[in-house]
Amino acid sequence: MNLAMVNTSKFLILGSLLFLLTPKLSLGQSNANQIIVGEVGNADVTFSELQENYTQGMNSDVPLEELQSFLPIYLDYKAKLLAAKDQGYYDDSTLVVEHNNYVKQAAYAWWLEKEIKPSAFETFKERSEVELKPYHVLIALDENATEQQINDAIAKLEMARTEIQQGVPLKEVDQKYSTKRGGRSMGGDIPWISAGRTVQPFEDTLYGMDVGEVSKPFRTQFGYHIAVLQDKRERKPARLTSHIYVRGTGDSTSYDKIHEAYDMLERGRLWSEVVPNYSEDGASVRNNGRIGWVSYQSNFAMDFVDAVMQQDPDQAFSEPVQTNYGYHIFKIDSVESYATEAEKDKALMSRLQDTPYYQENNQFVIDYLVDNYGTESNSSFLNQYEAWLLGKDSTALADLSFPADLTDAVVFSFSGNKYNLNDFHSYLQDRFGDRLAINYRENWFENFKRFEADKNLINLTLDRYPQFEDQSENYLNGLVVYNINEDYVWSAATVDTSRLRSIYQNNLDNYRYKERPFYYLVTARHDSTLKEAISFVNEGGELDSLSSKIANLGVSSDSTSGYSEPPFDRLQGMDENSFSEIFEYNNRKAVFWLEDILPARNMTFEEAFNRLLSEFQPQREQEWLEELRETYNVKVYPEKLKEAYQRSSR
Structure with missing residues (x-):
């Protein structure tokens, strides 16, 4: 979460605390909060306002000295806001766009933190307590399936559902109706699952079912399904597992080897000794046989998970166990648990x-x-519109006039706004105007709903969370203060260059270059490339043409007065028109060429400009602040601040 959101959260916490504590405030504390500690633009600044803005809403004790230091800074800040308002910064189109972009991004984050995450967590936590054993029949369809394909799939699944309810074996129904891929059914038995282990529409359906129930057809990204909830149980905690593993060989070799390992353990040999001598799982051998956490939510074969879950965690190691992988001896190192x-x-x-x-x-x-704040309505009208559209066949959407008899049919509502079929039609023409009517896709209406929801995001956020407006306003204030500071303090474009020139001319000795080397820095990936460059120059080639003559070479030129820091310390003591030794620089090979030793001289005004601007900035800022304080009648009352602080501390 960004800082602005953190600060807003702090403000909300403080607001709740103040509401609860207000009846208990002493008269002295209440009076202290109302003491005026400063004025800006004929508006009073109370002790309470000062404290709140210093702590950013956190209910914490603040030393008097810190508030005394903060008071003039806060009053200057408020004066800057007044100046920005008077000078039209709040109406600046660039700032308005930047502010709107920020507020929209902040609104996304706000919903995630305030509602989506808490809601998702409660659901996830509740579902994580149990495991489900599903079976499903799947007819695969992509998102662009036609209405006829969808209807056919649903009709087949309804027949499959009836057969299951009549007692036809699940496997038989699956083989009859599920889509086949590579000769294998895409439906069938599914291992035990818990929260987060499958796509959400599938999970939502299963968690709404009773054991033995057969669902109605539903859609996921894979197509249309019906599901059967075969069983339900309390979730079994994960187990941190190590093993000794021997691959199955089809003869007695692997059987004999795993039992030999087991005998060694039974005779008292250490697990750490037996693992490297017997286990054939190279990855886990390097970790003393550790394979990690195993549960019904992990990606191991089901018979393997079953084998692990059947072990007694209190035993030092298990007897040999056979799974589809081969033979194992398991050691349960830990069972998932939480202290609090x-x-x-x-x-x-x-x-x-x-x-x-x-x-x-x-x-x-x-x-x-x-899903939570939108409402669909009049699906029959939407079906009529889709049928009308598909009937236009090869006509481009941009060329279709909307049918008058469907104009007022409301099909979607969001945040107090109602959208009719004409709105949807206009959206399609804007987004897909060059598409043919026959290419209409069902998901376009979903995209339309998202589009309108996104347009209304900020209004919905303000309606749902009025305190969000504080965050929006705080960011806008910060934005305009930054920009007015930029113009009056930091910007080179608005500085009085005549004053800078006067400072420069009166202090020429302060703006001088020392004697310094002028050099070329040549870099390459390999020594051989640099040696080729050195030979080229030593044979009379020009430094400035190096990069065009030799591939994969970097060449830059500059001067420096700093000999102490590497790699520039290599320039010290070099002869003019010579190369340094090759050295490492920024993960490349590099070499210096010392072209010349430039004599000491005064900087020109242009060369000294940035340094002059930086040195003049504090004086420039102070003069501007004094002007603001006079213009907006800024008054500081340190004695009243001290009095308010003492009263609030009683």
């Missing part, structure tokens, strides 16, 4: 952020808002 609920929540949050439940991107936010 907070520790568990932290682990779950980390896991959540690696799942489709929660993604930190703008599209994810908009999809959430469409």
